[in-house]
Amino acid sequence: MLKKLYDRSELWFAIAWIVAYVVLASAGDNLSQALGIPKLVTLPILAVLSAGLFLFVRKHGLTRKYGLCKPQIASAKMLYYAPLILLLTANLWYGVRLHQPPLETVLYILSMFCVGFLEELIFRGLLFQAMAKDGVRSAIVVSSVTFGIGHIVNLFNGSGAELLPNLLQVMYAVAVGFAFVMIFCRTKSLVPCIITHSVFNGLSAFANEAAGTMQRQVISGVLLAVIAGGYAWYLALHKAE
Numbered sequence: 472m473l474k475k476l477y478d479r480s481e482l483w484f485a486i487a488w489i490v491a492y493v494v495l496a497s498a499g500d501n502l503s504q505a506l507g508i509p510k511l512v513t514l515p516i517l518a519v520l521s522a523g524l525f526l527f528v529r530k531h532g533l534t535r536k537y538g539l540c541k542p543q544i545a546s547a548k549m550l551y552y553a554p555l556i557l558l559l560t561a562n563l564w565y566g567v568r569l570h571q572p573p574l575e576t577v578l579y580i581l582s583m584f585c586v587g588f589l590e591e592l593i594f595r596g597l598l599f600q601a602m603a604k605d606g607v608r609s610a611i612v613v614s615s616v617t618f619g620i621g622h623i624v625n626l627f628n629g630s631g632a633e634l635l636p637n638l639l640q641v642m643y644a645v646a647v648g649f650a651f652v653m654i655f656c657r658t659k660s661l662v663p664c665i666i667t668h669s670v671f672n673g674l675s676a677f678a679n680e681a682a683g684t685m686q687r688q689v690i691s692g693v694l695l696a697v698i699a700g701g702y703a704w705y706l707a708l709h710k711a712e
Contacts, residue, residue: 488593489617495520496516514581521589536600540662543658561671568679568681569676569677583673590618591664595664599611615646618644619646639693640692646695646700647699651664
């Protein structure tokens, strides 16, 4: 059934995966909260989605098309991915704190690794490639914006996110999405994006949220947007090199 949908329309295939991911991940979070152990239900759901999508891509010989391969250009031309390394430190800017029991921490980190894989393969892989057929520029915009807007779900999934911090997250997520899609365009690989996304999310388990005042959250959000957006523009302006 999945292959028939894919052959009929790659765009609708991507949209179907976006809807399935958002709905099932949110449902998993709500059920996990109801059971009193965050990510207890979410992790198996995300693991099944990750395995299912990976096996589909591999089975049908689509790994290279969707960037599950080594980068095709030297890291020097990508500034050695230094901006990505800087982004990875963001969750540790205000100190380190373990604010969940060991089991919950492990469930959270593993869930975030799945999220990084799924979001990159869905938004930068499926959606971008489906839209790029009709225009790469519009595909870049849509992939970046939908990725950012998708983070609004944190307002409704029981995570307790407040309005302003979540809107800031949407803002820098658009910028990060722009950077990631430009990395994919340049290197033909999603591996750097998947690694960065997964580790960034995982490190949030150790973020010192108590020190994250509203002012600091605003500053962090703006800095993340500037770093990611600046890197994306650099890659866009030097794509011909």
